[in-house]
Amino acid sequence: xxxxxxxxxxxxxxxxxxxxxxxxxxxxxxxxxxxxxxxxxxxxxxxxxxxxxxxxxxxxxxxxxxxxxxxxxxxxxxxxxxxxxxxxxxxxxxxxxxxxxxxxxxxxxxxxxxxxxxxxxxxxxxxxxxxxxxxxxxxxxxxxxxxxxxxxxxxxxxxxxxxxxxxxxxxxx
Numbered sequence: 001x002x003x004x005x006x007x008x009x010x011x012x013x014x015x016x017x018x019x020x021x022x023x024x025x026x027x028x029x030x031x032x033x034x035x036x037x038x039x040x041x042x043x044x045x046x047x048x049x050x051x052x053x054x055x056x057x058x059x060x061x062x063x064x065x066x067x068x069x070x071x072x073x074x075x076x077x078x079x080x081x082x083x084x085x086x087x088x089x090x091x092x093x094x095x096x097x098x099x100x101x102x103x104x105x106x107x108x109x110x111x112x113x114x115x116x117x118x119x120x121x122x123x124x125x126x127x128x129x130x131x132x133x134x135x136x137x138x139x140x141x142x143x144x145x146x147x148x149x150x151x152x153x154x155x156x157x158x159x160x161x162x163x164x165x166x167x168x169x170x171x172x173x
Contacts, residue, residue, distance in 0.1 A: 039101065040108050044158035059089065059099055065113040068106055069144065077146040082106065107150050112158035114144040118167035129171030137164060 043061070050057075068085045082103055086096040100106045119136045123129035141148045151161070 040105050041156040043105055044108055044112055044156060059091065061099060061109055062113065064089065064096065064099055065109040068110050069114050072110065072146045073144060077150065080106070108156065108158065111147050111150055112160050114147050115140050115160055115164065117160055118163035121167060121171055123172065126171045130168060133168050133171065
């Protein structure tokens with residue numbers, strides 16, 4: 001992957017993209033944001049401060065992610081847009097942007113929510129534990145076929161994804 005000059009998303013974030021990528025519907029767009037990842041990390045790990053001014057929040061990140069996941073599961077990730085998710089929730093795109101700044105953040109939330117918490121492994125040895133872990137991870141990806149494609153490449157990990165990795169590393173043995 002290479003950084004192309006002038007490749008910036010709508011929020012001024014410089015993007016790393018494949019030279020063959022020609023449009024933002026390419027899955028690489030969502031997996032390779034290079035700057036602004038600290039913002040996505042704060043979103044995933046709950047580090048954003050609650051606003052003290054303005055109207056009371058009426059949406060939640062879980063509700064937004066669930067709506068986007070429903071669209072992606074039914075029609076594919078290409079159908080998930082900020083406009084579409086906002087419309088499905090009965091809000092405007094600008095109202096949605098108060099919670100999630102861009103589609104890359106939305107996709108990160110979707111992955112975190114779709115994969116869910118790590119499983120409890122009850123195997124006796126490491127081989128059986130990793131087999132059980134891999135079957136459960138495969139089942140999560142089969143439920144949400146779009147998720148595997150967006151988990152490739154450099155990107156911030158959320159607590160659930162990190163929990164899956166820790167679960168695999170802590171298998172007995």
